[in-house]
Amino acid sequence: MPQADMAETGHKGAVAEPAGSALRRFLSGWRGPGIWRRGLVIGVLGLLLGLLMLMHAAIPNRVGNLGSLTETFLPWLGLFIPVLLVLAVLRRSASALLALLLPVLVWLNLFGGLLAPKSHTGGNLMVISHNVNADNPDPVHTAKAVAAAGAEVVALEELKPDAAPTYERALAGTYPHHSVQGTVGLWSKYPLSEVRPVDIKMGWTRAMRATVDTPRGQVAVYVAHLPSVRVKFNAGFTAGQRDDSAAALGEAIARERGKRVVLLGDLNGTMNDRSLAPVTSQLRSAQGAAGDGFGFSWPASFPMARIDQIMVRGMEPVAAWTLPDTGSDHLPVAARLKL
Numbered sequence: 001m002p003q004a005d006m007a008e009t010g011h012k013g014a015v016a017e018p019a020g021s022a023l024r025r026f027l028s029g030w031r032g033p034g035i036w037r038r039g040l041v042i043g044v045l046g047l048l049l050g051l052l053m054l055m056h057a058a059i060p061n062r063v064g065n066l067g068s069l070t071e072t073f074l075p076w077l078g079l080f081i082p083v084l085l086v087l088a089v090l091r092r093s094a095s096a097l098l099a100l101l102l103p104v105l106v107w108l109n110l111f112g113g114l115l116a117p118k119s120h121t122g123g124n125l126m127v128i129s130h131n132v133n134a135d136n137p138d139p140v141h142t143a144k145a146v147a148a149a150g151a152e153v154v155a156l157e158e159l160k161p162d163a164a165p166t167y168e169r170a171l172a173g174t175y176p177h178h179s180v181q182g183t184v185g186l187w188s189k190y191p192l193s194e195v196r197p198v199d200i201k202m203g204w205t206r207a208m209r210a211t212v213d214t215p216r217g218q219v220a221v222y223v224a225h226l227p228s229v230r231v232k233f234n235a236g237f238t239a240g241q242r243d244d245s246a247a248a249l250g251e252a253i254a255r256e257r258g259k260r261v262v263l264l265g266d267l268n269g270t271m272n273d274r275s276l277a278p279v280t281s282q283l284r285s286a287q288g289a290a291g292d293g294f295g296f297s298w299p300a301s302f303p304m305a306r307i308d309q310i311m312v313r314g315m316e317p318v319a320a321w322t323l324p325d326t327g328s329d330h331l332p333v334a335a336r337l338k339l
Helices: 003-013 019-028 040-054 066-072 074-091 094-099 101-115 139-147 164-171 240-254 274-280 286-290
Strands: 125-131 153-157 177-181 184-188 192-197 207-214 217-225 230-232 236-238 261-266 308-313 316-322 333-338
Touching: 040 074, 040 094, 040 101, 066 074, 066 274, 074 094, 074 101, 094 101, 125 139, 125 217, 125 261, 125 308, 139 153, 139 164, 153 217, 153 261, 164 177, 164 184, 177 192, 177 207, 184 192, 184 207, 184 217, 207 240, 217 240, 240 274, 286 308, 286 316, 286 333, 308 316, 308 333
Parallel strands: 125 153, 217 261
Antiparallel strands: 125 333, 153 184, 177 184, 192 207, 207 217, 230 236, 261 308, 316 333
16 A cells, blocks of 8 residues: 555544544443442542531541531532542442432532522611721721611621721711720611620620610620631641630620620631530521521632621521622621511
8 A cells, every 4th residue: 555545544543533422432331330340439539528528516626626627618528529520420430429429418408508598578677797807908998888788787896996986987977876895896876775895705805795776676786706716737727715705705695684686796617616606506697597608708809608697596587698898808797687
């Protein structure tokens, strides 16, 4: 055969097979007993992922608060499911696909309810909580953005002493009643009474309590900023001080005599974090009851966790949401409540 013909034949042999043939060849790999023997490692990883989410409460906190760290970012473990799914399909493993049912069902059981819209119209008290960031470069803009949302009650956290007067002046026209206690403050369209700091074992004031006299009765409002947590390679999830403050805040709320209670603040933890149980066991999350989606509030540039909370007792949340970026490193969180 002439060399030119041989070259032409070789070139034609390198042409890719038609898409239909490739699909049939791929599907043919799903027949036979091999589909159950392949991908066992992927299947094991899927089962371990499901067990991790299912038994997250059993992860001990003794070493680096590993349990609390896992619970803080628990929803994000679901991102591993599509990765394992793709690997299972490429490996053509029926056993791996079957194993992935466990993490899918567990994730949906834990967080599927957050995907359904729960917010409604109505309510007669709108509240906002916002960590304004101590290093906020434009506190006036932040204050005006919060005031424009139209809430009757606003709680601000991380107020530097030299910045607090700026917020007071910017909010005075909308909120005639306010109190700043340490680094937290409360602004209200309704009169405030019984205002006092709350000791959360910090050594300085980062929590307060006030009675808001609304047209539909009194509401006890707590504002709190629990200590920050850190993730360190040599120490794990350092949350000891935060946990002690959560216990102290929980004790204060337990002593509260008012039937209607609202907690607004940066708790530096999510509702899944067991260490916040002294607080979360007594109050209901507005986001969990009436929010659409996860409502992540931190960091503002790419929210990954909801550590800013609105929690209630003795009233019904009808809607909960996050507000747009105000220039802080946190997003404001808002809720409408029915008294």
